[in-house]
Structures are given as structure tokens and as C-alpha cells.
Amino acid sequence: MTASLASHRHSARGEAAGRRPPLRLVPRPEGLLQIHTAPFRGSFAAVFSQALRTAGLGSRVLISQFLKGGVDQGVEGSLWLCGRLQWLRPATPHCLGAEAAGPGPAGAEAGTLPQDDPREAVRAVWAYSRDQLLSGSVDLLVLDELGLAVELGYLPANEVTDTLERRPAHLDVILTGPSMPAALMAMADQVTQLRRAP
Numbered sequence: 001m002t003a004s005l006a007s008h009r010h011s012a013r014g015e016a017a018g019r020r021p022p023l024r025l026v027p028r029p030e031g032l033l034q035i036h037t038a039p040f041r042g043s044f045a046a047v048f049s050q051a052l053r054t055a056g057l058g059s060r061v062l063i064s065q066f067l068k069g070g071v072d073q074g075v076e077g078s079l080w081l082c083g084r085l086q087w088l089r090p091a092t093p094h095c096l097g098a099e100a101a102g103p104g105p106a107g108a109e110a111g112t113l114p115q116d117d118p119r120e121a122v123r124a125v126w127a128y129s130r131d132q133l134l135s136g137s138v139d140l141l142v143l144d145e146l147g148l149a150v151e152l153g154y155l156p157a158n159e160v161t162d163t164l165e166r167r168p169a170h171l172d173v174i175l176t177g178p179s180m181p182a183a184l185m186a187m188a189d190q191v192t193q194l195r196r197a198p
Contacts, residue, residue, distance in 0.1 A: 031171040033164060033187055035180055037147075038194035043176045044144055050174075051142050055085035059139035063087045064129040066122050066149040067096040074121065075128045088128065090121035096154075122154040136168035143173065147180035157181060 036043040048063070055061040061084060073079075074091025081087065090096065096118055126149075132138050149155045161183050167173060175184060185191065 030169055031167070031173065032189040033167070034172070034174045034190045034192070035185065035188045036174060036176045036192045036194070037178060037180050039178055040194075040196065041178075043178075043192075043194050047142055047144075047174050047176050051085060051140060052081065054140050055082040059084065060137065061085040061140045061142070062129065062132050062138045063142040063144065064125050064146075065089045065144040066125055066154065067145045067152075075124060088125055090118065090125050092118045092121040094118060096122065119154055122149055126155050126160075130163050133163060133167055133171065133173070136171060138171070140172045140174070143175050145177040146175050147184055148177045150181055150184075151179050157183065160184070161187070 036047050051061045051063055063085065065088070068089045071089050072091055072093040073089040075088060077091070078089075079087040129141065129143060133141055146155070146160065150157045150160055164173065164184070164187060175188075
């Protein structure tokens with residue numbers, strides 16, 4: 001009798017006698033830090049469909065768009081799709097994109113609209129996203145235009161890098177946008193750069 005057959009018979013006898021073979025734990029998958037970047041608009045669409053599909057399969061997903069103002073949304077007004085995907089944009093009625101300035105639309109004269117500070121609206125999105133990331137409350141976190149928000153001065157680079165370094169091991173994080181600081185590129189497990197064919 002071969003060793004494997006003897007082992008199988010011994011195992012079968014153990015199960016018949018009420019003993020079960022030891023359970024083997026499957027290791028939890030390790031999350032990745034991915035970057036999707038392009039010098040033109042368009043890197044977000046593929047990531048959005050991945051996030052939607054992931055939520056549809058039962059995972060918890062947060063999409064945070066840092067420079068997509070103009071909808072005055074904020075954390076309280078965030079959208080929910082598939083019951084598991086939360087879509088968050090800054091609470092400002094102004095489109096963002098220029099360097100962070102004082103209160104009012106980015107690039108506007110400081111103090112013109114004291115009740116509306118786009119820097120604070122972007123920081124509120126970051127604070128919520130950071131809390132979700134560090135607590136491991138989501139399975140997939142998409143941070144759209146995070147690199148550009150850092151480059152334009154809306155968010156501090158050191159805080160962003162430190163937070164991403166402390167992410168839970170199971171959490172997938174995808175960064176999208178046209179601009180990514182070198183420190184974030186160095187942290188990435190995978191970088192996808194979209195290019196247009198000549």
C-alpha cells in the first residue's frame with residue numbers, strides 16, 4: 001500500500017470516529033496600492049466601473065473625488081450606489097482646479113466668500129477618507145485626483161503619504177488623476193499609465 005493511500009485510510013477512519021482533520025486557514029488577501037494616471041481625462045472611468053462591480057459583488061467601497069466641486073455635496077450629501085458604494089465630493093458649489101487660495105473659489109481673491117472655503121471642503125473629504133482607510137471600514141478606496149490635490153496645496157503631502165503607509169493590509173487603494181507625486185509613485189504596487197495611440 002502506498003503512503004498516500006495509507007494516509008487517506010487513516011484520515012477516513014479518524015473522521016468516522018468523530019475526529020475531523022485540522023482546518024487550514026486561508027490567508028486573507030493582501031491589498032494593493034494602485035495608481036491609474038493619464039495626461040488627459042479618462043483614467044477615472046475604468047476605475048469607476050471596477051469600483052461599481054466590486055460593490056455589486058458585496059464589498060464596501062468609497063470613492064472620494066477631491067477636485068470635483070460644483071455639486072456642493074460633502075459627507076452628509078454623499079451618494080450611495082448598490083447599497084455598498086459611497087461616492088463623495090467636496091461641499092463647495094465651485095469647480096476646483098487652480099492652486100488652493102483663501103476662501104472662495106480656488107484662485108479667487110481671498111475673503112470674497114468667507115462662508116465657502118474650498119480648502120476646508122477638500123480637507124473634509126480627506127478627513128473622512130483617511131478615517132475610513134485607517135479603520136479598515138471599506139474594502140476598496142478610490143482617491144480621485146489625490147495627487148493633484150496635494151500638488152495644488154489643498155492637502156499636505158506628508159500627511160497623505162503617512163496615512164497611505166499605515167493602511168490596513170487587506171485594503172485595496174486606487175489613486176487616479178493626471179498628477180502623482182514621486183513619493184506616491186514609489187509606494188505603488190501597480191502603476192497603470194494610459195496613453196493615446198499616435
